[in-house]
Amino acid sequence: MTCAEFQRELPDFLEEGGASELRAHLKVCPICSGLVASLQSIVNEARFLQDSAEPSPRVWNSIEIALRREGLIRQPQPQVHRSLFPFLTRRWGYAAWLAPVAALLLVGSAFFLYQRPGKNHKIADNSRVQMMSAMPSLGASDSDEQLLQEVSARAPMMRTAYENNLRDVNAYIRDAQDSVNANPNDEEAQQALMDAYGQKSMIYEMALDRSLQ
Amino acid sequence: MERSYQITITVAVLFALTALAVAQNKKEYRFNVGAKATISIINQYGAVTVRPSTGNYVLVNATTYSDKVEVDQTQSGNRIDVQSHLFDGATPENSRVDYEVQVPADASVTLRSTTGPLRAEKLHGDVEMEGSTATVEVRDISDSHVHVKTMNGPVTLNNIRDGHVEIDSVSGDVSLISVSGPLVRVSSTSGTIRYDGDFGYAGEYRFNSHSGDIDATIPADASVDVKAQSVKGKVQDDVPMQPKTHTSFLAREGSSFAGTINKAASSVWLRTFSGKIHLKKRQ
Numbered sequence: 001m002t003c004a005e006f007q008r009e010l011p012d013f014l015e016e017g018g019a020s021e022l023r024a025h026l027k028v029c030p031i032c033s034g035l036v037a038s039l040q041s042i043v044n045e046a047r048f049l050q051d052s053a054e055p056s057p058r059v060w061n062s063i064e065i066a067l068r069r070e071g072l073i074r075q076p077q078p079q080v081h082r083s084l085f086p087f088l089t090r091r092w093g094y095a096a097w098l099a100p101v102a103a104l105l106l107v108g109s110a111f112f113l114y115q116r117p118g119k120n121h122k123i124a125d126n127s128r129v130q131m132m133s134a135m136p137s138l139g140a141s142d143s144d145e146q147l148l149q150e151v152s153a154r155a156p157m158m159r160t161a162y163e164n165n166l167r168d169v170n171a172y173i174r175d176a177q178d179s180v181n182a183n184p185n186d187e188e189a190q191q192a193l194m195d196a197y198g199q200k201s202m203i204y205e206m207a208l209d210r211s212l213q
Numbered sequence: 214m215e216r217s218y219q220i221t222i223t224v225a226v227l228f229a230l231t232a233l234a235v236a237q238n239k240k241e242y243r244f245n246v247g248a249k250a251t252i253s254i255i256n257q258y259g260a261v262t263v264r265p266s267t268g269n270y271v272l273v274n275a276t277t278y279s280d281k282v283e284v285d286q287t288q289s290g291n292r293i294d295v296q297s298h299l300f301d302g303a304t305p306e307n308s309r310v311d312y313e314v315q316v317p318a319d320a321s322v323t324l325r326s327t328t329g330p331l332r333a334e335k336l337h338g339d340v341e342m343e344g345s346t347a348t349v350e351v352r353d354i355s356d357s358h359v360h361v362k363t364m365n366g367p368v369t370l371n372n373i374r375d376g377h378v379e380i381d382s383v384s385g386d387v388s389l390i391s392v393s394g395p396l397v398r399v400s401s402t403s404g405t406i407r408y409d410g411d412f413g414y415a416g417e418y419r420f421n422s423h424s425g426d427i428d429a430t431i432p433a434d435a436s437v438d439v440k441a442q443s444v445k446g447k448v449q450d451d452v453p454m455q456p457k458t459h460t461s462f463l464a465r466e467g468s469s470f471a472g473t474i475n476k477a478a479s480s481v482w483l484r485t486f487s488g489k490i491h492l493k494k495r496q
Binding site: 157161164165169171175188192202206209 | 362
């Protein structure tokens with residue numbers, strides 16, 4: 001089984017565990033196993049978000065509006081083939097995994113953006129710092145490499161531009177993260193980290209648009 | 214020998230021009246709309262230019278250069294969607310479409326192109342533009358939202374009044390000339406941010422960058438409350454200001470400054486990690 005075939009079946013794998021052939025591929029392929037680990041981290045971090053500091057309904061509404069505008073979610077249609085992400089597999093094929101990664105970056109950005117200091121200021125600060133600490137570990141390098149492979153396959157001339165910009169943005173995230181770690185209550189450092197993730201989210205969104213072609 | 218070479222070149226050029234003229238296909242689409250129409254142009258490769266029309270109509274002139282692409286267009290009431298539709302075998306070269314679009318001045322427009330360039334002028338509806346390598350130019354816009362996203366395409370905004378302006382560019386240079394409004398925000402990773410204007414009145418201006426430089430040029434009568442910080446780089450201010458003794462960050466000589474100029478009507482926050490910040494007075 002190739003990586004492309006595995007990633008085509010990825011939504012089913014995440015939902016139902018997948019066939020033995022998928023699990024066998026996962027054991028021998030570091031790229032796909034890294035990708036699955038990243039996606040499982042997303043699920044775990046989402047639980048963490050819900051437990052620690054539930055954002056206001058406005059946040060979820062904004063995310064939903066953004067995802068609908070991007071075409072990532074639509075009105076439910078009757079489906080014979082059950083899948084957690086049927087629209088993704090239909091639309092992007094084996095590039096479907098890019099969507100949840102971009103969505104996570106979007107969710108992360110929105111989470112920081114709409115959180116305002118209030119009664120739970122301390123809790124909010126702590127959850128932000130923990131969330132920010134977790135985000136770079138979400139398979140950034142693996143995901144980036146997959147993104148670059150996707151760009152290479154569809155528009156080879158764009159690869160260098162995406163590669164350079166991803167490298168710069170990752171450096172931005174590292175520096176911003178260091179600032180937050182040094183001063184966890186520094187609102188400006190948190191804003192910078194949010195901006196850095198916003199920039200990375202934008203690169204993924206643009207790559208997703210490209211994959212629509 | 215030389216003469217036959219020249220003839221060969223001339224024939225080849227004529228042949229290429231003829232082939233281009235044959236392949237080039239211009240189409241015009243006209244839509245009648247009401248007030249505050251919404252127009253979306255999605256074009257993978259090629260230019261999109263939007264100007265105001267003289268009435269309540271949208272006029273789209275599209276030029277294609279091969280049969281690997283066609284123009285899809287739909288109207289749903291006051292909403293117009295135009296999209297380049299690529300066929301199998303399409304490449305960036307053969308699927309280019311150039312759009313010249315006229316819209317009512319109060320229309321909201323969304324423009325997307327990977328390569329661009331994207332241009333909009335003389336509108337007062339909302340303008341949203343996105344392109345990874347596209348050059349973006351927006352000028353003479355008032356009372357509207359202007360949102361621009363590029364990866365490495367340069368962005369130039371000129372004469373934007375009372376705008377809600379948000380620019381995100383990873384590595385493209387951003388240039389703002391006479392741009393003012395209640396909110397002007399620029400976020401960049403490695404591109405340079407240049408501002409030349411008076412920062413208006415009662416607006417919030419936030420320019421953030423990682424490694425790109427930030428240059429702001431203001432007139433002597435600008436009224437601002439300015440804070441600037443470069444975490445690892447240098448800052449320089451050539452404008453007389455009333456220094457602030459209390460800031461939200463640790464002020465360090467040469468890497469940050471904070472102060473007010475005149476009545477401090479607008480709030481200006483310039484921040485970079487390793488770039489340089491230079492605030493200077495217009496000569």
